[in-house]
Amino acid sequence: xxxxxxxxxxxxxxxxxxxxxxxxxxxxxxxxxxxxxxxxxxxxxxxxxxxxxxxxxxxxxxxxxxxxxxxxxxxxxxxxxxxxxxxxxxxxxxxxxxxxxxxxxxxxxxxxxxxxxxxxxxxxxxxxxxxxxxxxxxxxxxxxxxxxxxxxxxxxxxxxxxxxxxxxxxxxxxxxxxxxxxxxxxxxxxxxxxxxxxxxxxxxxxxxxxxxxxxxxxxxxxxxxxxxxxxxxxxxxxxxxxxxxxxxxxxxxxxxxxxxxxxxxxxxxxxxxxxxxxxxxxxxxxxx
Numbered sequence: 134x135x136x137x138x139x140x141x142x143x144x145x146x147x148x149x150x151x152x153x154x155x156x157x158x159x160x161x162x163x164x165x166x167x168x169x170x171x172x173x174x175x176x177x178x179x180x181x182x183x184x185x186x187x188x189x190x191x192x193x194x195x196x197x198x199x200x201x202x203x204x205x206x207x208x209x210x211x212x213x214x215x216x217x218x219x220x221x222x223x224x225x226x227x228x229x230x231x232x233x234x235x236x237x238x239x240x241x242x243x244x245x246x247x248x249x250x251x252x253x254x255x256x257x258x259x260x261x262x263x264x265x266x267x268x269x270x271x272x273x274x275x276x277x278x279x280x281x282x283x284x285x286x287x288x289x290x291x292x293x294x295x296x297x298x299x300x301x302x303x304x305x306x307x308x309x310x311x312x313x314x315x316x317x318x319x320x321x322x323x324x325x326x327x328x329x330x331x332x333x334x335x336x337x338x339x340x341x342x343x344x345x346x347x348x349x350x351x352x353x354x355x356x357x358x359x360x361x362x363x364x365x366x367x368x369x370x371x372x373x374x375x376x377x378x379x380x381x382x383x384x385x386x387x388x389x390x391x392x393x394x395x396x397x398x399x400x401x402x403x404x405x406x407x408x409x410x411x412x413x414x415x416x417x418x419x420x421x
Contacts, residue, residue: 148232149177149248149315152224154217158239159189161359165241166197170204174248179205179237180227185214190239221311221334228321236311236335240359241272242279247355251315258349265320265346267338269297269309272358279357286310286358294350300343300398303336304391305383309348311335313356320346328397331390344398 151169155162169179181194197205211223221236228234233255235248251268259266271294274283283289287308296302297309311334316324323341330337342348395402 146174146176147252148229149174149235149252150224150228150232151177151179151235151237151248152221152227153179153181153237153239154184154220154224155181155186155190155194155239156184156214156217156220157186157188157190159186159193161240161361162190162193165237165239165243166193166205168241168243168245169237170201171245172243172248173245174252177248178203180208180224181205182208182211182220182224184217184220218332218334218337222324225321225325228318231318232321233318234316234321236314236338238312240361241312242357242359244355244357250353250355251351254349254351255315255317258347259317263319265323265342266317267309267314267320267342267346267348268351269294269314269339269348270351270356271354272310272313272356273354275357275359277359277361279359282360285354286313294352297339297348297350298343300340300394301391303340303343304394305387307332307336307339309335309339310358311338312358314338316342330393330397340394 153165166179181198183191183194194205194207198207206227208224208227210226211220215223225234233252235251237243251270254268254270255266258268272286273281274286274289275281286292287294292306292308294308296306303309314335316338320338320342323345324338327337327341332340339348392402394400
């Protein structure tokens with residue numbers, strides 16, 4: 134299906150807002166922005182919020198805004214460093230009713246048909262726009278110079294994308310990466326009114342939509358997921374060290390987080406049920 138086949142009506146394709154939060158990202162930002170501007174989808178705009186950069190990031194943003202007025206927009210509603218999660222959530226104010234949202238990291242490279250492929254998949258699973266929907270996809274993992282490290286992020290981290298339909302499993306282990314996802318308008322509404330919880334923006338979006346709507350996967354990678362020393366979040370190879378780290382993280386962070394989530398969503402907390410869900414993770418780990 135071409136982009137023209139995804140029209141919202143006879144004349145206008147559904148709008149997409151690409152939400153980009155930056156912080157000292159001058160090294161890779163231009164490559165990202167060029168890949169965004171090369172998208173074959175006709176109706177999207179890029180809204181950028183800087184989280185207090187001290188390098189040349191702001192100059193790059195302003196240059197692209199000048200070169201591409203209306204297509205690249207610099208959000209100045211909230212100034213200063215507020216942290217990655219709040220920075221992304223600030224950008225929700227720029228998502229108009231009926232628009233689709235795609236989070237974007239400052240150091241990746243999108244394939245030119247990424248938005249189009251996500252829109253096709255979204256339309257396959259979005260039976261009713263009143264119901265929150267989120268589509269998330271696989272990625273090609275690369276080093277800082279875009280040399281391929283792994284053709285599949287999911288395989289590289291031993292993630293099972295099929296667990297994304299259960300919000301309890303998502304609390305335990307998030308398989309949804311924000312920079313490779315799309316939310317519909319109903320999901321954005323949910324995210325705007327989300328409870329204050331100690332999770333990243335993409336984790337929060339995945340849990341909310343899984344709890345109240347539908348989460349679906351797009352198996353085909355649509356971007357290069359660049360890994361370097363400055364990544365806030367990134368890919369880590371699966372192994373014994375990861376398992377040991379995960380055990381301590383589970384005991385100190387995940388169980389309290391699950392309790393807070395249950396309270397926020399009005400669901401009775403049951404450690405026994407949660408441990409059963411966690412055991413699925415370990416069975417998957419042992420079988421790989």
